[in-house]
Amino acid sequence: MSDSTNNGPVLAADGTPLKRSLRRSLRLQKFRALLLIAPLLAFILITFIAPIADMLFRSVENKIVEETLPQTIALIDAGGPIETIVPNQKVFSALYVDMFVAAENKEHTRLGTRLNYEQSGISSLFRKSGRRVARLDVEVYKKQFEEVDPQWADVATWQSLAESANSAELLPRAMWAYNAWRDYVRADGDNPDKEAPEDFIYVALYDDLIALDDVTSANDLIRKSADAAPDFETVNFKEAFVKFDKDWASENVWKTLRTYSTPYTEGYFLNAIDFQKDFDGYSLRPDNQRIYGVLFMRTLFMSLVITACAVLLGYPIAWLMANRPMREANLLMIMVLLPFWTSLLVRTSAWKVMLQQQGVINDTLVWLNLVDEAGRLVLINNQFGTIVAMTHILLPFMVLPLYSVMRTIPESYTRAAKSLGATNWTAFWRVYFPQSVPGIGAGSILVFILSIGYYITPEIVGGTTGTFISNRIAYHISSSLNWGLAAALGTILLAVVLLLYWVYDRIVGIDNVKLGG
Amino acid sequence: MKMFTKLSLAVAFTAFGTTAVTAADMADEMTIVSWGGAYSTSQQKAYHEPYMEKTGIKIINDESSAEAVAKLRAMDEAGNVTWDLVDVVASDAIRLCDEGLAMEIDHDKVLANAPDGTPASKDFGDLIVSGCFIPQIVYSTTFGYRTDMVGDKKPTDICAIFDTKTWPGKRSLEKRPINNMEWALLCDGVAKEDVYDVLATPEGQEKALAKLGTIKDDVIWWSAGADTPQLLADGEIVMGSTYNGRLFSVIEEQNQPVAMLWDAQVFDLDGWIVPAGLSDERKARVMDYLKFATDTQRLADQAKYISYGPARKSSAPLVGKHADLGIEMAPHMPTDPENAKNTFLYNYEFWADYRDDIDAKFQAWLAR
Numbered sequence: 001m002s003d004s005t006n007n008g009p010v011l012a013a014d015g016t017p018l019k020r021s022l023r024r025s026l027r028l029q030k031f032r033a034l035l036l037i038a039p040l041l042a043f044i045l046i047t048f049i050a051p052i053a054d055m056l057f058r059s060v061e062n063k064i065v066e067e068t069l070p071q072t073i074a075l076i077d078a079g080g081p082i083e084t085i086v087p088n089q090k091v092f093s094a095l096y097v098d099m100f101v102a103a104e105n106k107e108h109t110r111l112g113t114r115l116n117y118e119q120s121g122i123s124s125l126f127r128k129s130g131r132r133v134a135r136l137d138v139e140v141y142k143k144q145f146e147e148v149d150p151q152w153a154d155v156a157t158w159q160s161l162a163e164s165a166n167s168a169e170l171l172p173r174a175m176w177a178y179n180a181w182r183d184y185v186r187a188d189g190d191n192p193d194k195e196a197p198e199d200f201i202y203v204a205l206y207d208d209l210i211a212l213d214d215v216t217s218a219n220d221l222i223r224k225s226a227d228a229a230p231d232f233e234t235v236n237f238k239e240a241f242v243k244f245d246k247d248w249a250s251e252n253v254w255k256t257l258r259t260y261s262t263p264y265t266e267g268y269f270l271n272a273i274d275f276q277k278d279f280d281g282y283s284l285r286p287d288n289q290r291i292y293g294v295l296f297m298r299t300l301f302m303s304l305v306i307t308a309c310a311v312l313l314g315y316p317i318a319w320l321m322a323n324r325p326m327r328e329a330n331l332l333m334i335m336v337l338l339p340f341w342t343s344l345l346v347r348t349s350a351w352k353v354m355l356q357q358q359g360v361i362n363d364t365l366v367w368l369n370l371v372d373e374a375g376r377l378v379l380i381n382n383q384f385g386t387i388v389a390m391t392h393i394l395l396p397f398m399v400l401p402l403y404s405v406m407r408t409i410p411e412s413y414t415r416a417a418k419s420l421g422a423t424n425w426t427a428f429w430r431v432y433f434p435q436s437v438p439g440i441g442a443g444s445i446l447v448f449i450l451s452i453g454y455y456i457t458p459e460i461v462g463g464t465t466g467t468f469i470s471n472r473i474a475y476h477i478s479s480s481l482n483w484g485l486a487a488a489l490g491t492i493l494l495a496v497v498l499l500l501y502w503v504y505d506r507i508v509g510i511d512n513v514k515l516g517g
Numbered sequence: 518m519k520m521f522t523k524l525s526l527a528v529a530f531t532a533f534g535t536t537a538v539t540a541a542d543m544a545d546e547m548t549i550v551s552w553g554g555a556y557s558t559s560q561q562k563a564y565h566e567p568y569m570e571k572t573g574i575k576i577i578n579d580e581s582s583a584e585a586v587a588k589l590r591a592m593d594e595a596g597n598v599t600w601d602l603v604d605v606v607a608s609d610a611i612r613l614c615d616e617g618l619a620m621e622i623d624h625d626k627v628l629a630n631a632p633d634g635t636p637a638s639k640d641f642g643d644l645i646v647s648g649c650f651i652p653q654i655v656y657s658t659t660f661g662y663r664t665d666m667v668g669d670k671k672p673t674d675i676c677a678i679f680d681t682k683t684w685p686g687k688r689s690l691e692k693r694p695i696n697n698m699e700w701a702l703l704c705d706g707v708a709k710e711d712v713y714d715v716l717a718t719p720e721g722q723e724k725a726l727a728k729l730g731t732i733k734d735d736v737i738w739w740s741a742g743a744d745t746p747q748l749l750a751d752g753e754i755v756m757g758s759t760y761n762g763r764l765f766s767v768i769e770e771q772n773q774p775v776a777m778l779w780d781a782q783v784f785d786l787d788g789w790i791v792p793a794g795l796s797d798e799r800k801a802r803v804m805d806y807l808k809f810a811t812d813t814q815r816l817a818d819q820a821k822y823i824s825y826g827p828a829r830k831s832s833a834p835l836v837g838k839h840a841d842l843g844i845e846m847a848p849h850m851p852t853d854p855e856n857a858k859n860t861f862l863y864n865y866e867f868w869a870d871y872r873d874d875i876d877a878k879f880q881a882w883l884a885r
Contacts, residue, residue, distance in 0.1 A: 106617040109615030110615065110616050113616065116869075123615075123869045123870050127615065127869075288723070288882065291880050291881040356751065356753055357687075358751050358752045381738075464738055481586060
């Protein structure tokens with residue numbers, strides 16, 4: 001054999017280079033494996049990952065402001081010093097057009113709810129203004145345009161404007177208003193080609209023409225109207241809005257609008273860590289509104305306590321189960337699993353009956369004369385109640401992994417240790433315990449992560465001092481409907497859990513966790 | 518992203534609600550959402566059963582009213598509303614209307630006139646607090662107390678809540694600022710007509726919390742309407758707030774030593790909303806049901822089963838006796854003149870504006 005054949009690529013039986021052939025068969029294998037898990041993967045992606053990602057995305061999403069009041073936001077977003085915050089006529093007339101369309105589409109109240117999270121009072125301000133805007137008389141604009149040229153009253157004029165290329169550039173707001181009008185007329189089931197354009201469109205047209213300085217590319221109609229517009233009689237929108245509600249004249253509403261006009265906001269996350277974002281920047285919330293920091297710390301602390309309790313209570317049981325004869329072990333196993341099969345609510349309510357002041361434990365203590373009638377112990381509606389009930393509920397998640405690990409530890413090891421002179425304690429602590437650590441690790445992770453997200457049990461037995469961050473998340477999802485804040489809180493909770501998992505991996509090593517075998 | 522969101526939500530929803538989807542699409546079925554418990558039973562007896570008998574349409578009950586707003590919002594985003602009619606409290610109806618999730622109703626067109634020909638909008642009067650809302654009942658949040666635990670002096674005044682010297686023992690209050698803040702201010706010397714003006718200011722909110730702070734250690738905070746009746750029955754508390762219908766059942770049906778303290782009760786309304794975006798066929802079916810279930814006689818019938826006042830003026834004279842107990846229901850209604858000497862009406866606009874703000878302060882105060 002010559003050297004050249006040795007240096008050339010190794011060939012497979014069919015003559016292709018072995019490397020490529022190998023790669024292809026590996027790829028085929030991978031593809032086949034992927035196909036096998038594809039249904040599960042798709043299922044998890046669609047029903048689990050995607051909804052969670054979507055929910056978490058809400059923690060920064062804030063498009064509603066810009067989408068509901070596009071013209072207004074474009075004007076006030078141009079920036080400027082604080083003095084320009086309470087805006088001029090121009091902004092109010094843009095606000096009128098935006099608000100009119102939003103009210104027709106019933107979007108203004110939605111925005112009001114959104115902004116009310118940041119400033120009390122905006123909810124009713126928007127609801128009220130939306131109602132009044134629809135009744136405000138602005139016919140004067142349309143009339144004057146008709147006087148300039150009767151064509152303006154004809155919907156065909158608008159159609160041809162919409163079709164011409166440069167009108168979006170010349171008359172951006174009028175075109176926007178016209179299209180918005182068409183959209184909601186169509187949504188009502190009518191044909192916009194057969195309706196007369198509504199008055200508010202002419203307000204937008206007027207604003208456009210006033211702002212227009214270069215009319216060279218415009219047609220006669222627009223040029224003629226632009227010439228006439230400065231002499232038009234106008235409606236004082238600022239006055240009208242302030243008459244709807246005097247809050248429109250206040251700086252605060254406009255500051256809030258400008259602070260939250262961006263399509264994405266860090267505001268929810270700041271709220272979730274007891275900060276606030278306002279016009280002047282970030283600041284810590286006043287003392288009497290800070291709550292989430294306390295709740296996060298409490299959730300972590302109590303989950304740790306619950307995990308520790310579960311280890312302390314679960315370890316001896318698991319050891320007994322692993323070391324007693326089969327029959328006894330089975331009985332114990334059933335006793336561990338029995339509560340596991342009982343409804344969560346039933347178990348929690350049972351603890352209520354046990355722990356309350358007129359409950360079983362207190363009655364027994366009074367009967368034994370250990371406490372007197374007036375000194376009945378407060379065992380529920382506080383942290384103690386939550387810890388007791390949750391330790392009980394989560395105990396099986398500790399016992400089962402412990403048991404499955406302990407079962408595999410050969411008894412001969414401890415016997416060998418003892419035969420070499422170790423005391424019972426040394427044999428347990430130096431020989432048996434280290435081998436059971438993977439079980440403790442697995443059980444602790446399970447219990448800790450489960451308890452961090454618990455909310456039903458703390459809600460029922462936790463009172464005011466034993467509730468978790470998840471109770472607030474549930475509140476924001478179902479009661480206050482502040483889904484952005486709920487998403488931010490959820491994201492932080494998820495991040496904390498992942499961080500703790502990473503720390504755990506660095507310290508204990510995730511390879512040391514065993515669920516069995 | 519939007520398309521993707523819709524798709525994922527839709528899939529997630531169909532996974533949960535397959536039965537509901539097919540049910541809504543079937544020609545003669547209707548899903549009605551309510552609160553469950555005795556309240557749903559009263560609707561079942563007074564509205565659903567006679568209607569099913571009359572028309573043959575099958576009514577499916579869903580007991581999700583407590584999360585109705587959140588669920589309707591999720592259904593709307595997924596583009597698949599599976600409910601036909603939803604029973605909600607008035608404040609939720611206003612929010613649903615605000616969010617565009619409920620349909621605007623022309624009350625006179627949809628609902629039946631009173632027997633004397635008064636149009637529906639007049640018969641319901643100012644209880645129509647939102648264009649989307651069809652009122653059904655008036656209920657109140659009020660206090661009950663243990664007659665055997667209060668000693669010789671019975672509490673008659675709302676401020677008994679704050680008087681732990683005369684009436685020692687635990688009290689239960691709802692774990693939210695609404696109602697509690699008003700009561701606190703009232704007992705802190707604020708005139709009734711000024712309560713909301715004071716509560717709108719940060720100082721007023723602090724004042725109310727300070728007043729509540731005087732009994733903070735004596736309060737068990739509840740979040741489910743069934744909590745206070747249970748705590749009263751167990752003797753855990755000496756007095757506590759809950760819905761008047763729950764107290765009626767503790768007192769009259771379970772014969773517990775409990776009495777009502779009607780003073781400063783807060784009226785609230787409960788009624789129907791129709792989800793936005795129903796198909797014409799489903800809408801027509803719902804409207805037919807609504808016309809039947811909210812007429813004068815039907816509303817009066819409901820009071821046979823539960824002590825909530827009918828929302829129509831014309832129903833009041835028709836309220837009769839309890840269906841099983843045979844006792845007159847009128848004296849147990851929150852609207853009975855004897856009970857309604859001093860009342861509040863839930864201030865919808867105020868709480869729509871201030872709920873988020875005051876709730877944050879209230880919860881921070883609770884956690885302290």
